[in-house]
Amino acid sequence: MATLDHWTTLAVELTHTRALGETRGAAIQAVLSYSTQTGARRTRVHSLTLRCSQHLQDTFRHYQAQTLLTFYCKKIYCAALERPLQELREELQTEVTEALASYRKHCCSASVSAGQLVLPQYLRALPVYINSLRKSEVLLPGLRSSIHQRLQLRCQVLSMDACSTATHFYPLLLPLPLSADSSVTPHPEEALRCSGASLEPTGLYLVHAPLTLLLWVGTQVPASTLIELFNTSCFSSLPSGETKLPALENPLSISVRSLINTLNSQVPCTRKLWLVKQGDTCEEVLQRHLVEDKSPNGGASYADFLYHLHVNSVRLLQ
Secondary structure, eight states, rough: OOOTTTOOOOOOHHHHHHHOOTTOOEEEEEEEEEEOOOOOEEEEEEEEEEESSSSSSHHTTTOOHHEEEEEEEHHHHHHTTTTOHHHHHHHHHHHHHHEEEEEEHSSSTTOOTTOOOOOOGTTTHHHHHHHHHHTTTTTSOTTOOOOHHHHHHHHHHHHHHHHHHHHHSSSSEEEEEESSOOOOOOOGGGGGGGGGGOOOOOEEEEEEEETTTEEETTTTHHHHHHHHHHHSGGGGGOOOEEEOOOOOHHHHHHHHHHHHHHHHHHHOOOOOOOEEEEEEETTHHTTOOTTTTTTTSSSOOOOHHHHHHHHHHHTTOO
16 A cells, blocks of 8 residues: 555445444544655544434435445446456446335325426536446447557546546536637536537637546637637647647636646646547537437446336335
């Protein structure tokens, strides 16, 4: 464990066989003993107290979609070396289906119709997370992905924390202004849905994930914007693939480059900026990050996956 740093995440599975009580709850304590770089011995004690309840509604009320995504990701990616990938994808879908069926049976009122989709309030993002995990390159490889690339990606994702894992499986799609009159902010609440329908030919969009940074340029972006950002007025002359924005002394260029530097400071690894032009051959790189759409390697769209979850969860209760 000598290679651990502050970016590395450890996953530990604990087993408890005795009965739990609502009054006392459950207390978990872990002790980490290690030596510093100078040889000094250190001991860190981590304590966590959890509530216990006999009511399933309380469990769903305190669920966190990002935490469940991180748990399933580490569980499935660790098992990917020993079990068939198709079996793992089906296991993911089965577990989420059973959870939704259990919520529908025990936590919903009798007035819910059979055709009505029911999702727990704090797990509304879980289906799109799980679908993105199911069709990731590790579990559903594309024709152009090698075993070495998939193994590297698996190791990188396994070391991510919950926030980075969520952003990896659902990247931030940030619209960029076409002039310096509008501010450029990296706030997640301003991000668009990761779908091709969110992209307009007249716009610029930045796709931010822990391992990837893409800049998509529409075919109808004004020539003045191209000059301020790329120092060229011709869309066809823009370079495709890895690139670096020219350091131009205008407000738009300074603002966009500052945003890119801010996003790069939030991730543990160095990323190169990929320029993706609308209609270009390298646009497939972007399509893999539009996780609500059907992926190039054949993964289902979010709408189709959600429909199957709903139908199967209702069928379980019949």
